[in-house]
Amino acid sequence: MEIIISNSSDKPIYEQICMQIKNLIMNGTLSAGEALPSMRALARDLHISVITVQRAYEDLTRDGFIETVSGKGSFVAAQNREFIREEQLRAAEELLQKAAEIGRTHGISYEQMANILKLFYEE
């Protein structure tokens, strides 16, 4: 498992860890049932505090990506990747719809809006 954190990023480190592990699960690098490194081991390897890793793992558990079995560690949750992707797509659709409404009522052209989205994607 590879995790690369940036100390100069504006994103908090726990968020970076959380996003990268989600990514690894969504693209299939980590599969269901696979063990994640223990919080303490990951903290040691990344040279960060244990609470920071703990917070990332808590967020991952809350979002259903991992399961923590006390005494045994954390594992990638058995789940339907398609299902998660669809959920996320629906959430994105909702936000885009809102953006489209704002755009239409205030005369922002589709091209302009599409460009903004493109910009965010490339960020």
Add this chain to the structure above:
Amino acid sequence: MENNNILVRDLCKQFDGFLLDHVSFQVPKGRIVGFIGENGAGKSTTINLILDELKRDNGQVQIFGMENTISSVREEIGVVFDECNFHDVFNTADIERILSGVYKSWDGSLYRHYLKKFKIPEKKQIGSFSKGTKMKLSIICAMAHKPKLLILDEATTGLDPVVRDEILDLFLEFIQDEECSIFFSSHITSDIQKIADYVILIHQGKIIFEEQKDDLVYNFGIIRCGREKFASISPDDYIIHRITNVSVECLVRDKEAVKRKYKDDVVVDNASLEDIMLFYIKGGAV
């Protein structure tokens, strides 16, 4: 179930011209707690009171949930001060012979594992070691009798960044066991910013704050603006402000809330642990 390895309540000590004033804090199991403050703020005094090297005037110190038992739990505490106390003519094998007699729980194979891992020369006399290598050896010795609590006073001070980084490695290795905790004082805030779970700031014998490090680093911020703008900022929104010749700076507890409230009219910067410490210590001094 006791969840703290150290619990300090209302600790007081009066010296000529110095008062340690009702100091309270805790060091939870499995955590690294950084203790920061300028020289003379009371860090070493507090540590010496915890270890019962100094007699306290008042207050309570619990170690592993028990009171007044420092002598019976000595075995389970590793202590490192800022100087290496081993005699110059010894080598690492001599140290082991001595300490394995002192500590019942001395683990020779663990000791030699650490020596190898942290590249301590095994045949050479300690007198020929660099300051950093001596400090690494002191910490390894404090860890080799498998304590549950490591207390360090300015152990990383005066060491180069490479050695300090290796010492942080040792610390993180130590708390792989979630029963273990580390309490370390330092005025090098970058080390604490990296690995501490909690940070305690002491100033003039008083605890100024005891916070989770991530909250400090991710939530606190600094507003910078002109005097005119400053007048429109509600005093409830900042903790301390500082007026310079060219601008006003305020330390805030929740930088995102401030960004939302004052929009683009003010600059809101991230605050490092060092910034936060300086704000509290220098305070509103103009």
